Amino acid sequence: MTTPVGFLTDTTLCIGCKACEVACKQWNQLPDDGFHFLGMSYDNTAALGASTWRHVSFAERPAPGGGITWKMMSDVCKHCERAGCLEACPTGAIIRTEHGSVYIQPDVCNGCGYCVPACPFGVVARRDDDGRAWKCTLCFDRLQGQLEPACAKACPTDSIQFGPLDELRARAEARVDELHARGVTGARRYGDHQPGTGGLHALFVLTDEPEVYNLPPAPVVPTAGVGRSWLSAAAGALGLAALAIGSVIFTRGGA
């Protein structure tokens, strides 16, 4: 395995141009998702989906001192260290690549759809017409060719940065310190030390609570509690057995 790589998306540099969203669609040859006017600021694609692998959100918020702020963020698959989708996948279609990314093999996926609710970030989606689950591949084909992912390449302000994860972590930390020193008190890292998912391979620098960007504040990989769930399932199974045996035993007498 080569050095794990990933994204650092610095929202303080994002101008919401959506170049990442379009570059992603173009490079990966993704179809459009239809034309819907949503009336949600400049966001008309709403969320990450089966054929939208980068999505730019626009949150209009009142500014603390009056006026307004406009928070933009380019969202993407987090390629979690402990990935809910990967752990939930029954076919082994979802794998961890040599780049540390989480990849859905379209030739293996049988479209059970279980990875969809298993993702704590709502990233993976299944298209009904195609039948399979799709998401960001971290531009696996480009990585194989020593190229950075299309979104990072297209980002004009370097809001999306691509590189070795260790480097990005250090950069995120330094960036937040710098922003604090500059008086951007709301600046924070996201996805760096996230116990619930073992850390993310797509880090973010935010200036507000994660909820503002539609990010879960403390996501947990669902399979973290799978052992206990199985224990309670075993209890249920025993109960079922006891009920069966009991109902046979306790009705032995009589005519």
Next chain:
Amino acid sequence: MRAMNHPELETLAPPLGDGRNFDRTIAEDHGEGAAIAVRAPDVAWPIPAEARPAPDAAPSETYYDLPVVKAAPWKWYVPAYFHAGGVAGAAASLAGAIQLSRDPRLRALEGRLHWLAVLGEAAGGALLIADLGRPSRFHHMMRVLRPSSPMNLGTWILSAAGTTGALALVSHLRSRDHGAPRATLGGIGGAIAGTLLSTYTGVLLGNTAIPVWHATRRRLPPWFAALSAAGLGAALELAAPATGREARVTRVYSAVAKAAELAGARGLARSAGRAGVDGPFRSGRAARMWRASRWLGVASLAATLWPGGGRTRRAIAGVLGTAAAVLSRFAIVEAGRHSAADPRATFLPQRAGE
């Protein structure tokens, strides 16, 4: 794509195409997403209609009230499978208990249970395959053994239950001449697999990011066990003889199962309430389904306990009980859909350290 090359221009409408904006006669289609089959662009729309923000919605702490997590994309096949598989599993376990009792009076019941198990498992398998996005690849489920995936283990459990159930049925049919049920490999194995088949689906739901399922992940499997038993009880009330030992077994089994199911459901809803994610049980379509299933369950329990052994009473109990069991499965799946659509259900428990 160049409009001039297309006769559709006559209508001033650009060709719909597949929404990809490239001409496959010129460009290579090797992109990571080029394989996505597109029938209509809107199919990919990631946000369910009920989750779209209301016009003039007041600013909130969420992102336009859009969901954080995505609902399971399952169709009606899956809750139907939960019921079919659950009943089949419970049937297999009861058949196993009967085999252990070696009571000849229960031989007919054992036979019915084997049939129920095999049919349920077969139907369950068919439903699961039908729900797949790529049904022809159903066998990919068996490519790996992945303990972290309840879906994967469930496939193995269903396969085991199906195999053993079939064995048990064959043994039972071949032992026609013998009076008393006796323990067979298929029967006992099927019983064990059956208990797991009736409960693993609870694990399956619990191990998702859907708030209401995730918060109740330790309540779901036992409740599903009880729900399966209640479903079986109702089925037997419709199918088993009205008198004799078989009727007594059926009635006791049914009564206890229905009571346990009601208790389990109550505990589950309370547990969701404690986590702050019981919205789907309180309002909306899921809540209406849930409440209806509760009343049906109570009514069917009352019918089971009602004195007398009349056919009508049993039929009422069976119909009500089956309706309650099926509706419960659909209600819990629908609750998941509603829960996924509500961003607060995702945010609040995480903020509370759940």
Next chain:
Amino acid sequence: MAECHPVGFRWVMKAKERGATIIHVDPRYTRTSAVADVHVPIRAGSDIAFLGGIVHYVIEHERYFRDYLVPFTNAATIISADYHDTDDLDGLFSGYDHGHYDEASWQYEGVTAVPAAGHKEVVARLGAGKVGKVDDGDLESAFRAPRDDTLQHPRCVFQIVRRHFARYTPEMVARTCGVPEEQLLRVARAMCDASGRERTAAICYAVGWTQHTVGVQYIRTAAILQLLLGNIGRPGGGIMALRGHSSIQGSTDIPTLFDLLPGYLGMPHSGQAHSLDEYLRSHRSSGWWSELPKYMVSLLKAWFGDAATRDNDFLFRRLPLLSGDHSHLETITEMADGKVSGYFVIGENPVVGTVDGPLQRKGLRKLDWLVVRDFAPTETAEFWRSSPEIDRGEVRTADIQTEVFFFPAATHVEKDGSFTNTQRLLQWHHQAIAPPGDTRSDLWFAYHLGRRLKQRYAATTGERDLAIRALTWDYPTVGPTGSPIDEPSAEAVLREVNGYHVATGAPVAGFTELADDGSTACGCWLYSGCYAEGVNQAARRRPAAEQSWVAPDWGWAWPANRRLMYNRASADRDGRPWSERKRYVWWDEAAGKWVGHDVPDFIADRPPSYRPPDDAQGLATIGGDAPFILQSDGRGWLFAPSGIIDGPLPSHYEPQESVIANPLYPQQCNPVRLEWRRRDNPYHAAARDRRFPFVLITFRLTEHHTAGGMSRWLSWLSELQPALFCEVSPELAAERGLHNRGWATIRSARAEIECRVLVTRRLRPLVLGGTVVHQIGVPYHWGRIGRVRGDVVNDLFPIAADPNVNIPESKLITVDIVAGRRSRGRTAVIDGPTAIGGADPGPGAVLRRDLPGVGQIDDHPAAQQAHHQHRPPGGSGGGGAQATPPRPHGRRGNT
């Protein structure tokens, strides 16, 4: 800038990271505002007042950069005693006469005429319908005008500017722009703090400034401010014109404009150009433009080759001549009047992108033929079967006789060529893929059209056809001979643009090698050097890491690969850098020449101490301390004695359609703006007529490209902004019952459109004195064809234009907005009276120019202003909607 130039905005973000303060002045809160340190919401059309307020601050607080100002600008120059300011004449400058200014009284004292760079005023005046005049004055004497370096003389430019801007106080700015006083002062202080020896501040603008009846004066105000602060010709300073789309800068340099020849040489016109000498005499001046004969002769040699000789004036007289205003706008109205028979539309979609769509379509309907070249069909190409008029049944396709030819065009990746963008940088692009099907490059089209024309005229003998017969048209074609493509070599064109020695064919190294004797040929003197040494300089792509921070080896910048124009000003009067931090170009005493990081924009060996003698001629008139070498006196002009048609100094005038009366002067609008008073182009005087009480401003989205011809067909872009919408404040939404995501109908005096509603706090009502002004923002990218469709916003606009550059005021008008979708039936306002809110003055009526569309002399703006001030305060939206008669809400007509 982040909205429309996201890639260029990369550098703004880098500057921000290095500590720059980003100030964004815009009526709307945009993507730029989101990352700016300060956002100033301003009333659209009041920018001169805002910038004037900063000028006022700079002068009154003595924050100007005196050591720069005195030697490098005309601040010290004394102006004629005949000059009178707007302060004295109720908003008019001296010399006003019937919608036209005579510049005689604006001149430097003792100088009859101070020619401006390129003499644009002579032709531009034609735009106002006047006949240009040949100025036989003393064209080389501007540098001898009297000066007062103490800046105390009451008639020195500095004092005139100080007095002119005295009334642009913070209170007045607040009342005019809706910008609170403290915010103006904050911006002014930030500008001043970022200027001086150690620092520079830059101003970036785009079409939000140019598309006004006073657009040129907006930029003039910015220039005055930057000159006062010493921010021109220095690294990190300047005024950056962000162009509307790719290579628009290039299309001005080698122009598609009616009044210019390549390299900003004035187009000759019929009243003047009887001989080359006559043309040259009236167009050259002191300073660098004394070189003009070399450029003109070389251009003629490039065009006409061996046929151009000294004896036949290099065929100068075969150039087409201007006979009046031939701007796009005038052409449209003449088309509508049936005076134009054919029309080429190449890479443009005027029915959507230019004002007054109904009039545009009316013009197209009266053509004999129309040629449209574009990537995909546009509304302009499809006007004959898809238009509001056809929908309404006013026009039948069967009745339109125009023959339309649509040619599919190659994209930039399908052809070789260059872009010249905002920063004057030529960047070459190479063909990546052959154009598919019938698509061809524009170069192919022009070349083969010319070739066929030459074939047609080959046998003619008439003198008038000589221009076509003699035209050099020998570009080699690339690709296999006889192949259907037969693409001309774009590099060969670039080579001709660069220029060459006629005798040897060797490319010239730059415009200093050009001669006026016919020994050199050059397609555009400003671009000379772009093919120096026979190398395509525009194709250079040396990475940043391998060269200096000025990056001279990336592409090629005109003129002479200078990355920063007038960079002599980056050194002080004596040629020393202003500071170590801002060192850029300086005088090297030992070497006896100018040196630095960039190519010095100055005569290389002219010492800072050089002063031109009184009898100096040509380049000798440029003093060693005069950095602005294209100006006849070598100075930056705070005060423009010529070259600007609507006044030597910027004054705030209200837009053609405004909801308030001019708070600064009794003169409401620019007195010399261009109007087309026609029945099919009605204007609305909203300051008095409240039927259209709101201000509509148009803007662009990052997701779409101008008129949408390139983006509405691309679903990856269309899905990002799928519908035409209007941005309204929650206050206006509540007042008019508009709902987010619902429909709204917007009406102007010309047309009505429907759009979706986006209620957002990014727009907020402005309070001017006691008046509330609501502004509605609408992007204009949609039309009737493509994957996503919507009404054409520019249908709402009239034609009214800036007199200097014939650019229409397409950024704002007055409108009304109601909830619901528009009517589907006939719209009465089309072909309505010329005056909404007043009597139709009838054709040929003489109107006061300051009363747009209203022919009532007694309704003088001054009286109007008094009335305005006496109105009870606290009026509702639109600055007095109580004057509006009750009007039914909701849908109109058959719904």
